[in-house]
Amino acid sequence: MGTIQPKVAEPVSDELALVHAAKAGDMGAFEELVRRYDRNVFRIAQHITQNREDAEDVVQDAFLKAYQNLGNFQEQSKFYTWLVRIAVNEALMRLRRRRPERMVSLDEDIKTEEDSMPREVADWAPNPEQLYTQGELRDILGKTIQGLPPSFRTVFVLRDVEGLSTEETADALDLSIPAVKSRLLRARLQLRERLNKYFKNRTGGDGKK
Amino acid sequence: MTCSDFLKELTDYLDEAMDAQTRAELEDHLQWCHNCYVICNTTKRTIEIYRDSHLYELPDDLRDKLRSAILAKCHNHQSSCCDEAHPSKEAAGPKLAASPGETRTK
Numbered sequence: 001m002g003t004i005q006p007k008v009a010e011p012v013s014d015e016l017a018l019v020h021a022a023k024a025g026d027m028g029a030f031e032e033l034v035r036r037y038d039r040n041v042f043r044i045a046q047h048i049t050q051n052r053e054d055a056e057d058v059v060q061d062a063f064l065k066a067y068q069n070l071g072n073f074q075e076q077s078k079f080y081t082w083l084v085r086i087a088v089n090e091a092l093m094r095l096r097r098r099r100p101e102r103m104v105s106l107d108e109d110i111k112t113e114e115d116s117m118p119r120e121v122a123d124w125a126p127n128p129e130q131l132y133t134q135g136e137l138r139d140i141l142g143k144t145i146q147g148l149p150p151s152f153r154t155v156f157v158l159r160d161v162e163g164l165s166t167e168e169t170a171d172a173l174d175l176s177i178p179a180v181k182s183r184l185l186r187a188r189l190q191l192r193e194r195l196n197k198y199f200k201n202r203t204g205g206d207g208k209k
Numbered sequence: 210m211t212c213s214d215f216l217k218e219l220t221d222y223l224d225e226a227m228d229a230q231t232r233a234e235l236e237d238h239l240q241w242c243h244n245c246y247v248i249c250n251t252t253k254r255t256i257e258i259y260r261d262s263h264l265y266e267l268p269d270d271l272r273d274k275l276r277s278a279i280l281a282k283c284h285n286h287q288s289s290c291c292d293e294a295h296p297s298k299e300a301a302g303p304k305l306a307a308s309p310g311e312t313r314t315k
Binding site for chain 1: 216217219220221223224226244247248250251252254255256258259260261262263264265266267271272275276278279280282283284286287
């Protein structure tokens with residue numbers, strides 16, 4: 001069985017040069033960093049907050065904070081990982097504001113391992129995403145990931161959507177590597193379980209198409 | 210190897226983050242355990258579908274607006290820093306504070 005190949009990351013050879021130039025006050029260099037990572041920050045923010053306006057605010061605030069704190073960036077990690085850490089914190093803060101009644105933290109340990117144990121084992125249609133239009137598919141995927149606890153979907157989006165390594169994810173979220181792996185496994189299994197109802201092989205002819 | 214053992218290793222298996230011997234043991238388990246085969250395959254598809262879905266892409270027009278807003282705030286920050294360093298220049302123009310509540314671009 002094949003395995004998952006990570007996304008090919010954008011070349012970062014000149015990232016440090018851009019950071020140095022931005023630290024020296026070169027606004028053009030900082031703008032290039034914004035152009036390079038704004039889409040990623042927006043995706044991460046919307047995955048976490050599940051709210052478009054909040055995601056827009058997170059993009060602005062994360063880059064502004066990065067700019068304001070460039071002098072404190074020690075360059076021990078990639079600039080992108082440092083930026084992601086800022087963006088995740090901003091996104092979680094906005095989520096807490098919207099849901100003050102619920103604890104929102106990356107440290108929360110969700111229930112037990114049993115919450116992620118597969119309950120339904122059903123094979124999927126050969127190309128399940130083709131059972132739906134692009135719009136329907138986006139709705140399904142959005143609704144499905146929205147049901148995950150914030151700490152799970154944060155790890156999932158960093159590792160599986162944005163392609164950060166386990167180590168980079170741990171660094172960005174200030175979690176241990178075992179904690180990242182545990183959350184990632186549970187996020188993946190819960191998403192799989194929830195997608196079953198849309199994608200499973202329907203031999204009885206009661207499904208779509 | 211039990212199914213429970215397999216599931217614990219599933220993430221490392223999909224990420225190819227394991228030694229050759231453990232990998233061989235997992236693949237041996239997959240040869241005869243249909244349930245784990247299905248779970249492994251559908252979990253892999255889950256990841257691929259999300260990765261390829263372009264969920265929450267940033268539209269170009271919004272991207273331009275956000276970038277302009279970010280750069281304007283950075284300029285304001287830089288200006289206010291200069292003003293603090295040189296208080297006599299403060300009268301030259303108004304300072305714009307960038308509070309979280311004022312970040313909306315539209």
